[in-house]
Amino acid sequence: xxxxxxxxxxxxxxxxxxxxxxxxxxxxxxxxxxxxxxxxxxxxxxxxxxxxxxxxxxxxxxxxxxxxxxxxxxxxxxxxxxxxxxxxxxxxxxxxxxxxxxxxxxxxxxxxxxxxxxxxxxxxxxxxxxxxxxxxxxxxxxxxxxxxxxxxxxxxxxxxxxxxxxxxxxxxxxxxxxxxxxxxxxxxxxxxxxxxxxxxxxxxxxxxxxxxxxxxxxxxxxxxxxxxxxxxxxxxxxxxxxxxxxxxxxxxxxxxxxxxxxxxxxxxxxxxxxxxxxxxxxxxxxxxxxxxxxxxxxxxxxxxxxxxxxxxxxxxxxxxxxxxxxxxxxxxxxxxxxxxxxxxxxxxxxxxxxxxxxxxxxxxxxxxxxxxxxxxxxxxxxxxxxxxxxxxxxxxxxxxxxxxxxxxxxxxxxxxxxxxxxxxxxxx
Numbered sequence: 001x002x003x004x005x006x007x008x009x010x011x012x013x014x015x016x017x018x019x020x021x022x023x024x025x026x027x028x029x030x031x032x033x034x035x036x037x038x039x040x041x042x043x044x045x046x047x048x049x050x051x052x053x054x055x056x057x058x059x060x061x062x063x064x065x066x067x068x069x070x071x072x073x074x075x076x077x078x079x080x081x082x083x084x085x086x087x088x089x090x091x092x093x094x095x096x097x098x099x100x101x102x103x104x105x106x107x108x109x110x111x112x113x114x115x116x117x118x119x120x121x122x123x124x125x126x127x128x129x130x131x132x133x134x135x136x137x138x139x140x141x142x143x144x145x146x147x148x149x150x151x152x153x154x155x156x157x158x159x160x161x162x163x164x165x166x167x168x169x170x171x172x173x174x175x176x177x178x179x180x181x182x183x184x185x186x187x188x189x190x191x192x193x194x195x196x197x198x199x200x201x202x203x204x205x206x207x208x209x210x211x212x213x214x215x216x217x218x219x220x221x222x223x224x225x226x227x228x229x230x231x232x233x234x235x236x237x238x239x240x241x242x243x244x245x246x247x248x249x250x251x252x253x254x255x256x257x258x259x260x261x262x263x264x265x266x267x268x269x270x271x272x273x274x275x276x277x278x279x280x281x282x283x284x285x286x287x288x289x290x291x292x293x294x295x296x297x298x299x300x301x302x303x304x305x306x307x308x309x310x311x312x313x314x315x316x317x318x319x320x321x322x323x324x325x326x327x328x329x330x331x332x333x334x335x336x337x338x339x340x341x342x343x344x345x346x347x348x349x350x351x352x353x354x355x356x357x358x359x360x361x362x363x364x365x366x367x368x369x370x371x372x373x374x375x376x377x378x379x380x381x382x383x384x385x386x387x388x389x390x391x392x393x394x395x396x397x398x399x400x401x402x403x404x405x406x407x408x409x410x411x412x413x414x415x416x417x418x419x420x421x422x423x424x425x426x427x428x
Contacts, residue, residue: 003230006173010099013132042152045139056378061113061386063104065250068097070165081216090230095168101131104157105382110209112391114245114412191272200309205280211240224279224295246414281317292323310338318353329358340365340415366423368409376402
């Protein structure tokens, strides 16, 4: 599979009479977007706001972040199985509005949602403060169940990202990046002298607003399976969860996974990258055992010498992470974990809820329990009172002057376990 990403650099976002890309600026027809979103009868209100890097703007509570894209050639369309029919993606040309994002917010769906500050100390903790954002503030009809509210907001964000992406269909990209994933027999034989590496991509799938979708299928319903890295890069996986903001994988994270990009970059140089095994994070012990055993079997069948495993979330999924690690290591497959830590505000507590001596190679994305004070902003998009109830905050986190005192857990993408963040940690 050969995928070209045509990157169109977006330096600003503005409202305009037509939705278009011109001179590096994304112009948005506000009324057209509102009409598009309100086609969903589950939503009663849709406000569109703009947020740019460096502005004194706070977005709260953040549900998802999505990069606008459009399939120019090749099979399928953006977000297959969620928008339109299910066709395999990962080949052809996809144009990307690089530097732009759709951010969804509105009345809180679940308590584990987050904050994006476009300036100030909070902006230094999230990569999303660097994006020119079209913010959708969507409110549900009265009495809508939580899971329906989540589904409506999720679909609205994806539809908006696809709509904005269409503006780039006929725009000449500023740069084109090409990625290729060969049929497995060719991939295996490509670099016989290099160690063979597989990426195990753990997807949040614990239910009750803890969901991820693969080609439109809830990941809790899948067995671990092999997927091309170009499929992931081309929108096959989307976020549907309301887990802690700091380490959730938004749809933007899936579209731009730094683990996949780095593995492809070093493929044929340092190792032979065989592909991605996606697996789920489960609730019951039996399901955890099934998925971790199946994952280890798949990686072994591929003939891997090593594996990289990334987690999403914390606590209960730590058990899945350690099961994946220990079962791979016992098969002689050297394994490195990518996770974050909940080590207490002083950093002295046990970082993960589970551990094993075989888990001896770990990359950390930082300690989510660190406390931060976010100063008041001139403009707040959404509902600032959510600061008192979202994970990492507490009753009284929001002060009368608009400042917020909370754990960095509240900042969207702060300790992302794909490494799409600015933090790490060191032993002292």
